[in-house]
Amino acid sequence: MAVYRDVEQAFLAELHAVVDSGELVEVRGERTRELRARLIEVSDIRSRHVVLPHRNNNVFASIAESMWVLAGRNDLSFLSAYLERAVDFSDDGLTWRAGYGLRLRSWNGVDQLAEIVKILRRDPLSRRAVASIYDPDRDFVESRDIPCNNWLHFLMRDGHLDLHVAARSTDIWWGFSGINAFEWTLLLEVMSRWLRCMPGRLVFFSSSLHLYERHFDRASRLLASQPSPAASDATGQPQFDTDWEDAPAAWAEWMRLEAGIRSGQDLAALDCNLTDPLLLAYIRMIDLYWSAQSGAEPSVLDDKLVELGDSRLAAAAREYLERTQRLQH
Numbered sequence: 001m002a003v004y005r006d007v008e009q010a011f012l013a014e015l016h017a018v019v020d021s022g023e024l025v026e027v028r029g030e031r032t033r034e035l036r037a038r039l040i041e042v043s044d045i046r047s048r049h050v051v052l053p054h055r056n057n058n059v060f061a062s063i064a065e066s067m068w069v070l071a072g073r074n075d076l077s078f079l080s081a082y083l084e085r086a087v088d089f090s091d092d093g094l095t096w097r098a099g100y101g102l103r104l105r106s107w108n109g110v111d112q113l114a115e116i117v118k119i120l121r122r123d124p125l126s127r128r129a130v131a132s133i134y135d136p137d138r139d140f141v142e143s144r145d146i147p148c149n150n151w152l153h154f155l156m157r158d159g160h161l162d163l164h165v166a167a168r169s170t171d172i173w174w175g176f177s178g179i180n181a182f183e184w185t186l187l188l189e190v191m192s193r194w195l196r197c198m199p200g201r202l203v204f205f206s207s208s209l210h211l212y213e214r215h216f217d218r219a220s221r222l223l224a225s226q227p228s229p230a231a232s233d234a235t236g237q238p239q240f241d242t243d244w245e246d247a248p249a250a251w252a253e254w255m256r257l258e259a260g261i262r263s264g265q266d267l268a269a270l271d272c273n274l275t276d277p278l279l280l281a282y283i284r285m286i287d288l289y290w291s292a293q294s295g296a297e298p299s300v301l302d303d304k305l306v307e308l309g310d311s312r313l314a315a316a317a318r319e320y321l322e323r324t325q326r327l328q329h
Contacts, residue, residue, distance in 0.1 A: 001039040001203070006047035007185065010040055011055075011177040012227065018172055018211045019219055025210070034210040038170075042202045045185040046237045049316040050177045054222040056323065057178065058082070059316035060289040063282050064258070066183040070190065071251050072105025081262055082289075089144050098147040100183075103133050113191070116154055117244055120161075120195050129154040134168075149180060154191060160200035163188040170206035173215040180204070186240075189278075194244040236311045238281040250276055257283050261290050281313060292321055 004010035022033030050057045064082040074095045080086045087093055105111050112131040119129045134150035151166040165184050170176050185202050192199040211219055242250045253273050260270045267287035274280045288304040301321060308314035 001041055003041045003043065005042075006044045007042055007177070007181040008047070008050050008052065010042050010181065011050055011172070012052065012222075014038070014040060014176070014209065015172055015211070015219055016223060018209060019216075019223060022211065031213040032210040033216075034208055036208055038206045038209040040204045040206070042181065042185065042204070045188050045199050045202050046239065047312055048182045048185040049312045051312070051316050051319045052222060052227045053225045054218050055177065056218075057316070057320070059313070059320055060285055062179055062182040063285055065179055066186045067251075067254060067258075067282065069099070069101040069104070069183055070187065071255060072101045072111075074099030074102040078258075091144055096145050097143065098133075098139065098145045100133055100147065100149065103135070103147070104131055104152075107132070107135075116191070117194055120154065120156055124156045124195075124197075127155065129156075148175060149184075152184075152187075156195065156197060157200075160198045161188065161192045161195060162200040162203065163191070164203045165205065167204070167206045169208045170204075170210070172209055172211050173219065176204075176206075176209070189240050190247075193240050193242065194247070236309070237313065238277040238309075238311065240276060240278040242276045242279065250274065250279060254279050254283055258286050261287050264290075264294070266291070281308060281311075284308060285313065285317060288317060288321075292324070 002010075002013065004013060017038075018033050018035055022035050025032050025034045048062075049059055061082040065079060068078055074097070076086055076090055076094055076096065079096070086096070089096065091097055104113055116129040116131060119126050131152040131154075132150070133147045133152070139146055148169045148171075149165060149167045153164040155162045155164065163184060165180075167180070170180065181202070181204070184204070188202055189199050257267065257270055257272055257274070261267055261283075267283065272280070272283065274283060284304065284307055288301065288308075291304060292301055305314055305318060305321075308317060
């Protein structure tokens, strides 16, 4: 198993491995480079931001999609506002039928996260804290949307909560570095707080870790630039700090604010009631994103960046804004 300090280091090293050693495999008419049965461990799960040249990551989309998943949603009316290509993976143009959020929070009426909280509060050493995403009753069909991540297992040992994820298929470019590592490290941080323990490791197994041909050139440019991932500093990251019992209200408030911001209102005018440091930082990121999208003056964006403090989150936001502003000009 490859062990990495943080998500960015894991992405860079695994991308090297796929490009250098991946086997050429054509799947559904698309060429890929593929490594099979890949096992990846990330130690510092709060350092989940990828800021590397030529990757062109959108940290705002990663935040929005992760919050959408944890809220138990699968509607594209929300997601496509941040991820234009989301509709390309939908059967009906309205939802993701295999959206992780709905399957985690309402699997035939079962909130799997709630059940896991119950299990581990009752028995912290239990090995039964499992959530399923792949559904054999629904997923042996032809569809644009078959879940790639299939199984989650939370294991608490020595006061730390680990999360083990099993995936059948992982696009290292759009999947692992774009959303999977972000959403699962966030879920691990959130569940650790709800269980009043320390976050441990994310261990990610992919049966097929691959890079599509459409990303070969960009991957080569990224690797040729020989980027050096910045050292992670968890002390500089805002941390999730909301009790399980208060989480529904906090998520509802975050979604209320997001909807207002997306409709054109400024966060300052929305009477924000969030106190959680991470949720507050994430809604400020959304406010920054839509201010930039609406063409706000650089001084306004600079003031909003200052509110984020000196963190990898702010660095990811700054890199995105500088890159998109250069493209616009």
